[in-house]
Amino acid sequence: xxxxxxxxxxxxxxxxxxxxxxxSYKTSINNLQWYRQNSGRGLVHLILIRSNEREKHSGRxxxxxxxxxxxxSLLITASRAADTASYFCATNDYKLSFGAGTTVxxxx
Amino acid sequence: xxxxxxxxxxxxxxxxxxxxxECRSLDFQATTMFWYRQFPKQSxxxxxxxxxxxxxxxxxxxxxxxxxxxxxxxxxxTLTVTSAHPEDSSFYICSAMQGAGSGNTIYFGEGSxxxxx
Numbered sequence: 492x493x494x495x496x497x498x499x500x501x502x503x504x505x506x507x508x509x510x511x512x513x514x515s516y517k518t519s520i521n522n523l524q525w526y527r528q529n530s531g532r533g534l535v536h537l538i539l540i541r542s543n544e545r546e547k548h549s550g551r552x553x554x555x556x557x558x559x560x561x562x563x564s565l566l567i568t569a570s571r572a573a574d575t576a577s578y579f580c581a582t583n584d585y586k587l588s589f590g591a592g593t594t595v596x597x598x599x
Numbered sequence: 600x601x602x603x604x605x606x607x608x609x610x611x612x613x614x615x616x617x618x619x620x621e622c623r624s625l626d627f628q629a630t631t632m633f634w635y636r637q638f639p640k641q642s643x644x645x646x647x648x649x650x651x652x653x654x655x656x657x658x659x660x661x662x663x664x665x666x667x668x669x670x671x672x673x674x675x676x677t678l679t680v681t682s683a684h685p686e687d688s689s690f691y692i693c694s695a696m697q698g699a700g701s702g703n704t705i706y707f708g709e710g711s712x713x714x715x716x
Contacts, residue, residue, distance in 0.1 A: 536704055
């Protein structure tokens with residue numbers, strides 16, 4: 492069953508703006524991972540946040556985790572056209588369960 | 600970062616034939632690999648968990664006799680779609696877990712487009 496569910500389903504922003512997307516899950520987790528998928532390609536691992544962490548940064552990416560609300564957010568700052576992709580969160584209770592993803596379009 | 604190679608990237612086969620897709624972890628050993636299927640504009644659906652040296656664990660609704668999985672070494676898992684039909688046309692993605700147990704990063708291959716004509 493799907494564990495991670497992303498919101499919004501689609502997001503369109505101007506280059507340079509920030510993009511924020513959220514992920515909710517249902518059961519307890521060990522960690523949560525965010526991935527990017529360009530159309531027709533495989534998934535690229537972006538960041539892993541463990542259940543005892545609240546925030547993590549990687550370059551222009553900022554991920555938060557609120558285990559009490561069973562939710563996570565991914566913020567992409569100063570977006571670029573190359574950030575256009577679908578973004579998925581997945582929880583790792585040994586095997587990943589994916590949501591439907593958020594499709595981000597960055598307009599030049 | 601770790602690299603997972605998937606081959607072929609795309610394949611066209613005739614209905615009724617079988618096709619094999621390979622998934623290799625290039626710079627790490629993967630005790631566990633996963634196979635997913637993805638339809639256009641949809642999420643990844645886990646098909647099976649492939650464990651080195653043992654039988655794969657299939658998700659509910661996935662026919663194990665149709666989707667044969669072999670994980671003969673710590674760096675290679677194969678998915679064979681047997682007696683393929685047009686409805687099997689899809690994007691198949693494998694992933695490999697670096698290290699054992701939960702809590703480890705899982706890396707994905709680039710995926711394989713299968714078209715059955």
